[in-house]
Amino acid sequence: MPIVINNLNISLDQGYDELKAKAAKKLKISSRYIKDFKILKESIDARKKNDIKFNYSVKIVCENEKKIVSKLKNRDIKIEEQGLKDKLICGTKKMETRPIIVGIGPAGMFAGLLLAENGYKPLVIERGEKIEERTLTVNKFWNTGELNLESNVQFGEGGAGAFSDGKLTTRIKDKKCHFILDTFVKYGAPEEIIYSGKPHIGTDNLKIVVKNIRNRILELGGEILFKSKLEDLIIAHKKLRAVVINGSEISCDNLILAIGHSSRDTYKMLYERDVFMEPKAFAIGVRVEHSQYMIDINQYGKFAGHPKLKASDYRLVYKSKEGRGVYSFCMCPGGEVVAAASEEGRLVTNGMSYYNRASNNANSAIVATVGEKDFPGSSPLKGIEFQRHYENLAYNIGGGNYIAPVQLIRDFLKDKVTYKLGDVKSTYKPGYEFRDLNLCLPEKVTSSLKEGFNNFERKIKGFSEGDGIMIGVETRTSAPVKIVRNTNLESISVKGLYPCGEGAGFAGGIVSAAVDGLKVAENIIKTYSSLDK
Incomplete structure (x- = not known):
């Protein structure tokens, strides 16, 4: 039965040959006795900016596997669990029409x-x-x-x-x-x-x-x-x-x-x-864009741009004084912001990226939770009308034709309309106009977003006080009904x-x-x- 080894680390300058050698060393066997070697999981450990590593879980086939594991008594080394495969058995009830x-x-x-x-x-x-x-x-x-x-x-x-x-x-x-x-x-x-x-x-x-x-x-x-x-x-x-x-x-x-x-x-x-x-809670807010290199510097330090490190991502979470969750959603490293409307006269944004994530910009939704108490009316569809209201506001404030309202994050925090972008240029198409995004969202959401942005600046330097851009609005984070x-x-x-x-x-x-x-x-x-x- 194969052996699973967790928490194998190699540096940015080491390759898969070193990984296999480290696995053999951890098992206290020669690498020539390894019959099969497979990577199960790869992740980046960037907790120490001066010592970024790749962390792996691997599966190995060799001889005397159970004996090796029992002798080592290491929590990172175990015999692979053989899960039973459920056999799908067709029922007997006659199907009158095809599904x-x-x-x-x-x-x-x-x-x-x-x-x-x-x-x-x-x-x-x-x-x-x-x-x-x-x-x-x-x-x-x-x-x-x-x-x-x-x-x-x-x-x-x-x-x-x-x-x-x-x-x-x-x-x-x-x-x-x-x-x-x-x-x-x-x-x-x-x-x-x-x-x-x-x-x-x-x-x-x-x-x-x-x-x-x-x-x-x-x-x-x-x-x-x-x-x-x-x-x-x-x-x-x-x-x-x-x-x-x-x-x-x-x-x-x-x-x-x-x-x-x-x-x-x-x-x-x-x-x-x-x-x-029934109505279901979801989240609304804005799509933000930053320099991907700025995000990489914050995440990888001096190793930003290393050929083995891809465009970095982030996950940000904050709870507002009112108790609303404020968080990043659908973060797209090296991506672009796109128009995602499906109804006339209503503006929606989303993020997208290609496999190589080669764009100069990183983008993500920054949203605040809203629930049934925030939606006027009694219909189970009231969350949809809530979405529509703010999508319509964004469309009109942008000037129509799905032109998006845009504002620098630092200006949003000061309630100032933006007149010029900094080093970060928006990727949004069909285009944008400088507008006050406070007018596109409910006050309970904008106040929570402002708290969140101030908190996120402490986690990623330059996130809120640099040249980051807000594009309104993001409303389709999840279904508004169940x-x-x-x-x-x-x-x-x-x-x-x-x-x-x-x-x-x-x-x-x-x-x-x-x-x-x-x-x-x-x-x-x-x-x-x-x-x-």
Whole structure:
């Protein structure tokens, strides 16, 4: 049984040969006795700026493994745990109609892939375009301000994550996470995401993976319809009977609803069909840009720019006097800020980066939490109206055509309008105007952000008092509603409806959404026999 060794360190000037030698030394054996050597995890230890190291966990195959481990009695050395693989057994209930999946973001994509691999031939419905066409549409919007309401940064193949940093980090502890990463590599992602402590593939590689998974679903008998919108549900006696797609009714007993967090018209339709949902807390704020080199200096000291060190990231957290969480979100090293609107007359920002993270700027959302008490009204959709209000303000204050309001952080802290940028130039397209961002957000949020910025300056020198830029506004941090479901992962109000992923309120990123998609697909597989039988 393989041996796992944790906490192996090598310096920036050492290579993998030294890592293998150190592993052998820790096991007190000669490296020539190592039959197989594999890196399980790689991370950077930058706690000591004058002595930055890479930290590794590795797996080794050699002889007398159990004897070696028992003799050493070292907490960093153990026999690899052999987890039992759950065998997915198809159910016996006859499936009258093939399963339908709405949305081909991470949740819908992995649900569709698993169903297709097990013979269920899913029909996948996506309101936006396939990734090749969608990329052209989005680029046109960024360059001209011409918005396609059905295919944009939020809607289309790959979901909102297709125009993001492609981060694959997650806080959930689920063995399916490993399957997700393995699948990404199988379909075109760099192999390093398997062991990287902060895996990311970039929007450029993610588009390749998305296309390859789509083709695999089709090869296995699935069907994918683009530019096809879910318009209505046909429900009888609290059970799903059919869906209406582009005006056509299609019989359906099992619908996986993986709509993403911005399908506001779909939320409205579900509410009108008495699908039970409730408002959910989220966070709003701004997108900030800094010099990537400034962030690197703060994180890596004299080693900033070292060829083995990639663009550095950060994670900032603060609790305001009022008790609101203020934190960085979706941090994109070496990236750019992009327009992410999906409705006319409403402005939204997001961050994006490519695999090489080569931009001169680092960007991140800096947001403050808001909850049900902050949203006027009593409807479960009141969080959506809250988002819309401030997106509309930002659009109007920017002057229209998705021109963003921009302000230096240091001016925001002094309630001064900016008249000139410093060394950091904004990457946001279609363009920006200098405006007071206090006017784009509720006072309870701006006051919390100001507290947070003052705190963050103490953690990263130059973060708030340097040339950092604020771009308004960031409102789509997570879904503003939760579509409540039971232990079978079905809606508590409509049998056969499976709310899924980030849009249903059960995920918060690419990997967690994909995991949720797998869980829902597994439940359907365990209940019904495949169409091949």
